[in-house]
Amino acid sequence: MAAVDLTTHPGHLARRLQQAHYLLWTTMVSEEITSPQYGVLNALTAEPGLDQRTVGERVGLDRSTVAEVVSRLCRRGLIEKVRDASDARRWLLRLTPEGAAVHRKLTVRTARMNHVFLAPLSGEEQAVFLDMLRRVADAAEELKGADRVGV
Amino acid sequence: MAAVDLTTHPGHLARRLQQAHYLLWTTMVSEEITSPQYGVLNALTAEPGLDQRTVGERVGLDRSTVAEVVSRLCRRGLIEKVRDASDARRWLLRLTPEGAAVHRKLTVRTARMNHVFLAPLSGEEQAVFLDMLRRVADAAEELKGADRVGV
DNA sequence: AGATATTAATCAGTGTACTGAGTAATTCGG
């Protein structure tokens, strides 16, 4: 009794949205490189030589996850880690030429994939949708710093 | 060069939305029971005695994931598995009294959490947002079946 | 009946994501 309709729950829909995106990504963009991995390549394209923690901040990956993603990209020869000479705690990250090439190729495919992904919405709706996603995600993000989540 | 703004990418925002939801869930609903686990409890509240595969269908969990989630809920004594007498391949799932109690408790908290999660949007916007999430997720889901066999 | 296909569930492998504990390097306060 008192079962609920999950399709009215934003959390359930958020998970389903990500599963939907995963499906389109693997079929339309790449089976080898994942979306978060592409995010890292993109961050390092914009700002070469970033340290690991800052890359995570840019892409939305926590300290542990960014370490794993970075190690996979290293293993595949798409980025390289070098110790920061002025602060030996840091790894500075940089794209290899192969990494830059992969980023260029996937950028084109990602644009096509985004088009298909958002196709159920009209052009105006798409802008509204992205704006709402940002607002909701950002608001929760800010609660992270706060002591408690108010009721 | 040619780096892209990830905040215009729906896939990136979908992942961030789910992270945001995870944060609110663990702080406002439960640290023990996850959102997908709650989904299973909810499905079995609506339809007791479902088999594992159908539960996965209702909640949006694939065959492997639903097996893991179900085994965790069993280990915690919230649901129980019984072999289907008429089809010995199937496990039929049912809530225990504890499972039903947990579902009731979390349903209340989840409603509060959803309220906070969507607070950045106006009442009208919230309805539009949920509708858009459903439309985009459903559309990608359909591409799954339309396996585009060029036979 | 017997070979074949289908179906439910499991298992191994990979990848994202979080927490808490631990290590090493740097910075800060007295």
Next chain:
DNA sequence: CCGAATTACTCAGTACACTGATTAATATCT
């Protein structure tokens, strides 16, 4: 200038999520 806090990163553990391969039971089709 030395001990304490902070910072960057690592590591172990847990949980979702998908794929491909496998096992067991059922259904189907000559």
